[in-house]
Amino acid sequence: MRSLIDILELSVEELDGLMNTADDIMANPAKYSDVCRGKKLATLFFEPSTRTRLSFEAAMYELGGNVLGFSEAASSSASKGESVADTAKVVSCYADIIAMRHPKEGAPYVASINASVPVINAGDGGHNHPTQTLADLETIRHELGRLTDMTVGFCGDLKFGRTVHSLIAALSRYTGIKFVLISPVELRLPDYVRRDILVTNRVPYKETTDLEAVLPELDVLYMTRIQKERFFNEEEYLRLKDSYILTADKMKLAKEKMAVLHPLPRVNEISVAVDKDPRAAYFRQVLYAKYMRMALIMKLLDIAVEIDAKEEA
Amino acid sequence: MKIDSIKDGIVLDHITAGRGMRIYQLLHLEELDCPVAILKNVPSKKMGKKDIIKISDADLHLDFAVIGYVDPEITVNVIREGTCVEKKHVELPEELENVIRCKNPRCITTTEQELPHIFRLADRHDGIYRCIYCDTKASRQL
Structure with a gap:
């Protein structure tokens, strides 16, 4: 029985396997429409x-399974003081797999060591959100056709953005990756991420505050929202929130094949006019996320389906 | 100043000067009934000065993980019948349970009081431990 708490628990081979399954689901959805019959998430x-929960629920329904659960702490036994460990033990008696979102960092890990069914971390505070990273990897692979030999720009809040840290960690295991880190000085990538991931793995990177200057180099631009909830100080948030806004004009500077990703929700950091640009991949990213969650649920439930061989182009 | 040698027990030698009391507290030596001596700032050829703790209890079991975390330079001498029968050199333990507390206000340990605070060694060279729940770093500074 296996859980997924941190993206680095999956090897590169396992990631490739999940992406191959997700591709096959996209190509042949009917083949997978009944594989989780009788199973409950x-x-x-x-x-x-809402977005992550609906994505998990849609994923399970499309596999023919069922869903139960709650969408806020107030409607759970946590409001009566039940521990995460006890909740995990109880829910293990009802469901075959658990997807947990919790504001406290490490809560899904506590659930995983107490549950008797697999636990998927659906986001724990500012810590981990591995299924978002699965979606990001699948999006890049689909949009560019590869996960190697490319320059990936991250723009916005690189300090508090957990999706940024996880994707940097995951991509650092592929060859030929260069990172360009674009942020206000106050929201730079934390030292520990720089040291533990980039320096340790000898991944080339550069830091800048100027998006337009580096835009022509990028194969992927990962935009992030400046998250109000991560600031203790409203003034600081207001000062930084409009630091970077991607507009249709700025997109003229970018490569023809660049992919723009965003973990969503967006506020104003990507102008709505960019949505029509074929390089805007962020809504397709939502779809890829669902397929990756389907692939992950199958993997953790040990449901194997033979993948159709791809036809040679 | 003269402190008698012990006949049966444990001598914690080569404690970095000033850390003796911290070791005493972490090992909960105040709970023992047997004679315990803490020697501070003892002249040492190797260290200049050092602390020493002598515990006169033949059946004592110490938490070497705690000792290794607080001061990996410590030597543990096991004394039987007045003779040192074993010298142990401690090292940084792989895991610490309820020795350090996670300081991350967003960590699950802040709301679930009964969870043990567990840290695992992430970098032996720099002595860095990380919380197993939230990955928050705790350096070995005491």
């Missing part, structure tokens, strides 16, 4: 996250 969301 419990979505335990101790803080609201």
